[in-house]
Amino acid sequence: MRIGFIGLGKMGSGMARNLLAAGHEVTVWNRSPDKARALEPNGARVAFTPAEACAGAEAVITMLADDEAVHGVVFWANGIADSLARGAIHISCSTISTELARLLAAEHATRGHGYLSVPVFGRPEAAANAKLLVVAAGQKEIIDYCQPLFNAIGRQTIVAGPEPWQANLVKICGNFTIASVIETLSEAFAAIKKSGVNPEVFLGAMNELYNSPVYKGYGQAVMTPGTEPGGFALRLGLKDVRLMLKAADECSAPMPMASVIRDNMLSGVANGQGEFDWSSLALVAARNAGIKA
């Protein structure tokens, strides 16, 4: 397929590479163009505007940081809304609000575009290795048509329902559960360390108990939280928990655990951890327990 790919951060670069590797024709655009040019050796064509990435594309994929970025790239001058051909499809892989997903579905429909919300689970390594868990929602025919693209980037596709926002809600809830794992382990490790129990023992018990890649990865990260920028930034994790609280507010469902996580992430950001990996939430629990860095 001929596709446009917009947004070449840690996640998007890996996804675009895998689409190229699977034989698709990919025109890429990124706000800072060096990340776009980095894909030329893989066969990507580089566009100067989102509109150029849409020209001639059967589908355009967006993989951007937040609602604001997606909204801009769709609706601003030289954006997707005015450039995508009738009958072409916008596949939004970003973790965005259910509200924006509804707006995109409606606006694309009036322009004769297809629209799918297709958020993905997985960190940059999974994106690089085509091991993402893909959650797709929208019209079944469009999902079926795009399935080869999902196959190129992920290990499995889950269909969340006929309304695009449904995939976003599943993704937002899923990220909330991961944030909860991080906060929960952060609190447990603080108690373990202050009590004088070997944290490696607790980590081993957790891995034996859960036997889960999520706990394996985050257990280690939370036990020895880094302060290097990298991975999935805490400020983006905070953005996702905000999306959770917003979606829950819209349907009047209280989520006290999400509130605790939000408050502690905010404390992390207030204390300079915004660009650290979100496992640095452990530093907030440690600080509150009086553990010196």
Add this chain to the structure above:
Amino acid sequence: MRIGFIGLGKMGSGMARNLLAAGHEVTVWNRSPDKARALEPNGARVAFTPAEACAGAEAVITMLADDEAVHGVVFWANGIADSLARGAIHISCSTISTELARLLAAEHATRGHGYLSVPVFGRPEAAANAKLLVVAAGQKEIIDYCQPLFNAIGRQTIVAGPEPWQANLVKICGNFTIASVIETLSEAFAAIKKSGVNPEVFLGAMNELYNSPVYKGYGQAVMTPGTEPGGFALRLGLKDVRLMLKAADECSAPMPMASVIRDNMLSGVANGQGEFDWSSLALVAARNAGIKA
């Protein structure tokens, strides 16, 4: 080995059966004697008092509901403290406070007894199938000596440290993490259901994301919470979260997630769910979201 086994609830019965199956001589005692007699066909001898279960035993295992029960069975008349032979070992498998574990270690030491804290992870099915995750702490020599017993009841033994209470803290922290999974999924399912997303889709995504037996079991239970007494009672889950908060308080480590869980479990108990499985925490989240049963 010749052992006494005290406490034949859902967990203890399975453990005692597996010890018998492994060829150990087991004398059992339970407050309500019918559960003790139920093990006679498996070769158990039935004691009329804890003291009788200790008579001639190299080790006595306790598997009881809470601190109060363990304290009673050890220190009351005809209890373990006055009945166990010098050089014999008390293996406490119950989920008890670190404070009681320290008391037991000290009191047994003055009587010439060995003492191990050996809490276990796993639900009744795992106890029945000798698949428990065993966490042992205490003197290394005593742990080594008792290893055949742990092999008979569990799939693996993790050594938490030389102080018995260290195993209790690992167990308490571990149970806290499971309670957190239950509460987190409860909140997420409430939002998913109220928003009109198919909860089976979310469950599928969670299982694919975590690929963990804990999420498989509790994901299903939380999605369709039962109101039948059974499994691991909510009031016992509440007891464990109280132990977590107490241990964390002792070392001045705030655990806001544990506080949320405690408050919601308390709400469950206040609303008549004390004997339901602790996955019925989902009913609290549902009630708070105005979801009718």
Add this chain to the structure above:
Amino acid sequence: MRIGFIGLGKMGSGMARNLLAAGHEVTVWNRSPDKARALEPNGARVAFTPAEACAGAEAVITMLADDEAVHGVVFWANGIADSLARGAIHISCSTISTELARLLAAEHATRGHGYLSVPVFGRPEAAANAKLLVVAAGQKEIIDYCQPLFNAIGRQTIVAGPEPWQANLVKICGNFTIASVIETLSEAFAAIKKSGVNPEVFLGAMNELYNSPVYKGYGQAVMTPGTEPGGFALRLGLKDVRLMLKAADECSAPMPMASVIRDNMLSGVANGQGEFDWSSLALVAARNAGIKA
């Protein structure tokens, strides 16, 4: 002064009456016109649009439910933005977000209007009796010029600073503290009642301890929460706590008490209490404690 007054709910009606009583010429507009006509006997002129209320006015006062209502009445067709004379002043008394206050200040400035944020503390009785606590922010000269209006509606004026949004933040924080009083007393009364202590005794102790009109009013209301629509609706209280969390999020200040209140208010709304007075938050605490209505 010649003034327009837009928004004649429980608060606005009393404020407009007091402005009329103080001798000001007041043209009123309300979405449902019957509330506007009800002020004709007091000397008000009734406008058919917000624009008409602005015609010839030195100042226009808005007292509306939320950001959306204020935004609409300012920026939609026949709105304030396009109708107010150069040099005239918009006085926004509604409890709105600091973000909207900043937008209004900027937009009015470009049109040559003055703009003040002048939120008020007090319930409808205080509005009716000109006993409001007025918090004003904006250019000092404009505040001084409008002081007679504030004198007509309130018992005292506090100047919050030179930036209009500063008054909104003071108001939002103030309402948060009242919400906290309500939630705190709700929890305390639940424990008092369930324990079997006479709640009147506790109420008496609180009144003696605080000797404050806020505690007197809300203490009684929380002890015997009503289920009649009236007073200050819970859904509006929830709106204000959302504004608090939003303002705190913008400056990265975690507010865990506000989070708890938000979650419980959401539970109240989810359980059909949206139109009850916000003291009905007590019903959420009672429900969570298993107290039957």
Add this chain to the structure above:
Amino acid sequence: MRIGFIGLGKMGSGMARNLLAAGHEVTVWNRSPDKARALEPNGARVAFTPAEACAGAEAVITMLADDEAVHGVVFWANGIADSLARGAIHISCSTISTELARLLAAEHATRGHGYLSVPVFGRPEAAANAKLLVVAAGQKEIIDYCQPLFNAIGRQTIVAGPEPWQANLVKICGNFTIASVIETLSEAFAAIKKSGVNPEVFLGAMNELYNSPVYKGYGQAVMTPGTEPGGFALRLGLKDVRLMLKAADECSAPMPMASVIRDNMLSGVANGQGEFDWSSLALVAARNAGIKA
């Protein structure tokens, strides 16, 4: 009356002085005897043991830090339990658990003693000036008999009920509400300061809104939190919130605000603030908001 007075901390010293000033015969005991001897110029006799303070006394008053201290002074060797004359009365003014109050009532009854729980509201200044708010519970006849003592130390006596623990619950709930005021203001001031609003303006608005001595005192203290040991220590405030959560747990009433306060107080203690006044809770909110000291 001839009375014994045990516990001469910041509160007890003032209370004992006022009893002496009112003409009662007071024999005092304190763990560190210098504080006892400091009352000799006021006419106090100094006892060497609690038993001596009970000798010949119609009533003995205890004003101690916590459950442990009261329990020890009553039940240990030379304690009140074995020394108080039949028919004499133990008046417990300490903030203790409802559980200990029930134990004291039962144990004193078996010895033919009267027992009242008479906790007091007020800080050391109020104790010094006989302005305490006295909450008394127990048999009406005994309360009436002791009324002259309460008149000597307080401005008003509230009778909480016929069971002594009822006064303790009222006191515990009351202290919880004060802790909530402190935490609420701490969060609000953090947002106010980070946003760039003059905190004095917010303090002024609060005082105008609440017009309450509690807000006047704590508003100022929270706005400019001190780090000097003094006032009512944070570790004692934490003790009281623990008593609240314990009492609420016993009757299955969740108190999420109390949980937040407990967690933040614990963070304060973990960060070295245990001996600071409990208004230093504001430092926790400030730290979490990234405000530098």
